[in-house]
Amino acid sequence: MCVLTHDEILKELDSGRLKIDPFNRDQVGAASIDLHLGRSIRKLPRSSNGPLHVTDDADPMVGTELLEIQDYFVLEPGDSVHGATLERVSLPSNLCAWIEGRSRIARFGLTVHVSSGFVQPGVSNVQVLELANLSSVPLALHPGIRICQIVLERTEGHAVYRGRFAHQATP
Numbered sequence: 103m104c105v106l107t108h109d110e111i112l113k114e115l116d117s118g119r120l121k122i123d124p125f126n127r128d129q130v131g132a133a134s135i136d137l138h139l140g141r142s143i144r145k146l147p148r149s150s151n152g153p154l155h156v157t158d159d160a161d162p163m164v165g166t167e168l169l170e171i172q173d174y175f176v177l178e179p180g181d182s183v184h185g186a187t188l189e190r191v192s193l194p195s196n197l198c199a200w201i202e203g204r205s206r207i208a209r210f211g212l213t214v215h216v217s218s219g220f221v222q223p224g225v226s227n228v229q230v231l232e233l234a235n236l237s238s239v240p241l242a243l244h245p246g247i248r249i250c251q252i253v254l255e256r257t258e259g260h261a262v263y264r265g266r267f268a269h270q271a272t273p
Contacts, residue, residue: 104255104256105133105253105254105255106133106197106254106255106256107132107133108130108131108132108133111130111133111135111254112127112130114194114197114254115130119194119197120192120193120194120197120254121190121191121192121226122135122137122189122190122191122192123189123190123192124188124189125189129248131251133253134202134251134252134253134254135251135252135254136204136248136250136251137187137188137189137191137201137229137248137249137250137251137252138187138188138189138245138246138247138248138249139185139187139188139231139243139244139245139246139247139249140185140186140187140188140228140245141170141171141188141245142168142169142170142171142185142186142273143168143169143170143171143175143183143184143185143243143273144166144167144168144169144183144184144185144273145166145167145169145181145183145184146165146166146182146183147165147166147167166184168273171243171244171245173244174242174243174244174245175242175243176240176241176242176243177212177233177234177235177240177241177242177243178235178240179235179236179237179238179239179240180235181234181235182216182232182233182234182235183233183273184230184231184232184233184273185230185231185233185243185249185273186228186229186230186231186273187228187229187231187249187250188228188245188246189228189229190226190227190228191221191225191226191227191228191229191252192225192226193221193222193223193224193225193226193254194223194224195223195224195257195260195261195262196223196256196257196259196260197223197254197255197256197257198220198221198222198223198254198255198257199220199221199252199253199254199255200219200220200221200252200253200255201214201215201219201220201221201229201231201250201251201252202214202215202219202250202251202252202253203215203250203251204248204249204250204251207247207249207250210237210241211235211236211237211238211239211241212233212234212235212236212237212241212243213232213233213234213236214231214232214233214249214250215231215232215250216232216234217232218232221252222261222263222265223257223260223261223262223263224261224262224263224264225263228273229250229252230273231249231250231273
C-alpha cells in the first residue's frame with residue numbers, strides 16, 4: 103500500500119474513479135484532501151437513567167439528537183459529538199483512506215476522530231467525525247471550515263465495504 107500524493111490524487115479525481123462532492127481543486131494538498139465541516143451534529147443526551155451499555159448490538163443513533171448548525175455550534179470542554187463532512191467521498195475498490203486532523207484545528211484542542219479514522223474501499227458517504235473538545239474553553243464550530251484531511255492509500259487487491267455505514271448521509 104502507498105499514500106497518494108497531489109498529482110496521483112488529481113489523476114484519480116480526473117478519471118472519475120475517486121469522487122469528492124462538492125469539490126474544489128484547491129482542497130488537494132501535498133498528500134491529502136482537505137474536507138469541510140457540514141451542518142449536521144449528533145449529540146448524546148447530557149444524562150440518562152444509568153449507563154449507556156456499549157455492546158455489539160448497541161445502536162449509536164438511539165437516544166441521540168440530530169441538530170442542524172445555523173451559525174455555529176458550541177462544543178463545551180470535555181464534550182464530544184458526531185459531526186459530518188460537507189463532502190461525500192466515493193472511493194473505488196482499490197483505494198482506502200484515513201481521516202486525519204489538521205494541525206491548525208488540533209492546536210485549539212479539537213480532535214476530529216476519537217478512534218475510527220479508517221475509510222473502507224468502495225464507500226460512498228459523508229465522513230462522520232468524532233469531534234471532542236480537549237481544551238479548557240468552549241469551542242464554537244462553524245460549518246464550512248476546513249476541519250480535517252483525508253489521506254488516500256492504494257490497496258493490494260480490490261474490496262468493497264458493504265457494512266452498516268457504507269452510504270451514510272448524516273452523523
